[in-house]
Amino acid sequence: MTNGFIRIASAGALAGVLWGWLALLAGSLTGIFMLEAGLLESVASFTVGGAIFGVVAAGFIAVGLRLRLFRRIVVGSIVVSLGLWLILRVGGAALSTMDAGRYHALTLETAQGLILALCLGVIIGFLLRYQENNDVPA
Amino acid sequence: MEKVIDRDVLWSLAVPALVVVALAFALAVIAYGADSVVPGAHDAFHDFRHMIGMPCH
Numbered sequence: 736m737t738n739g740f741i742r743i744a745s746a747g748a749l750a751g752v753l754w755g756w757l758a759l760l761a762g763s764l765t766g767i768f769m770l771e772a773g774l775l776e777s778v779a780s781f782t783v784g785g786a787i788f789g790v791v792a793a794g795f796i797a798v799g800l801r802l803r804l805f806r807r808i809v810v811g812s813i814v815v816s817l818g819l820w821l822i823l824r825v826g827g828a829a830l831s832t833m834d835a836g837r838y839h840a841l842t843l844e845t846a847q848g849l850i851l852a853l854c855l856g857v858i859i860g861f862l863l864r865y866q867e868n869n870d871v872p873a
Numbered sequence: 874m875e876k877v878i879d880r881d882v883l884w885s886l887a888v889p890a891l892v893v894v895a896l897a898f899a900l901a902v903i904a905y906g907a908d909s910v911v912p913g914a915h916d917a918f919h920d921f922r923h924m925i926g927m928p929c930h
Contacts, residue, residue: 740889755921762924770920777920784903784921791900794893820925823904827928830905838905838928848926 743797744790746866750859751789755781757858758851767843792816793859808867809860816856820848 759781762768770777795815796808805811824845831838901907904927906915922929 740885740892744889744892758921758924762920768920768923772920780918780921781924784918784925787896787900787903788925791893791897794889794896797889823901823927826901827905831928837930839930840928841926844923845926847924851925 740794740797742866743793743863746862747789747791747793747796747859748786749789750793750855750862751785751787752782753785754789754851754855754858755783755785757854758785761847761851765847767847788819788855789859792819792855793863795819796859796863808863809857812860812863813853813856816852816859817849820852820855824848 756778759770759777763770772780792812792815795818796812799805799811799815800808805814827838828840831840902910902914903918904922904925906918906922906929908915919929
């Protein structure tokens with residue numbers, strides 16, 4: 736399991752980093768939120784944030800696979816990524832109702848986040864499937 | 874007496890679980906910009922938080 740976990744966590748971290756850069760690119764292209772930090776700082780924060788999001792998602796995917804909650808790895812990865820994002824978003828909505836001045840929810844940013852969470856699931860899913868098909872060592 | 878906690882079990886289950894829980898906590902700190910937990914978390918991940926659709930000011 737440890738080797739399996741390292742393999743899955745590595746895929747999650749790699750997928751998360753790629754996803755972080757995708758989020759940065761997508762955000763810059765759509766202009767839904769204009770970056771406030773410099774490019775270097777943004778790349779660093781999106782890389783770290785994406786990697787953490789990816790490893791956490793991959794950890795839950797590993798649990799799902801172990802418990803046989805889903806058969807198709809890509810579908811399971813999408814469900815887990817969307818579920819994780821949704822849990823965070825519901826928590827954000829709760830914070831928003833408690834402290835509206837501090838936490839504003841914006842519909843377009845929420846929609847972008849939802850689509851990005853879907854993308855994370857797709858990236859992790861395909862990376863895990865690639866590892867599985869090619870028997871990548873830990 | 875029966876050995877309840879095996880070292881292999883600890884390494885194979887507990888350590889990965891602890892890593893995921895710790896990172897999930899870090900993710901929550903990042904997603905909500907919890908400066909009270911980690912000073913500077915809000916500013917460091919401000920753009921990331923907005924980009925992934927989390928509420929912020």
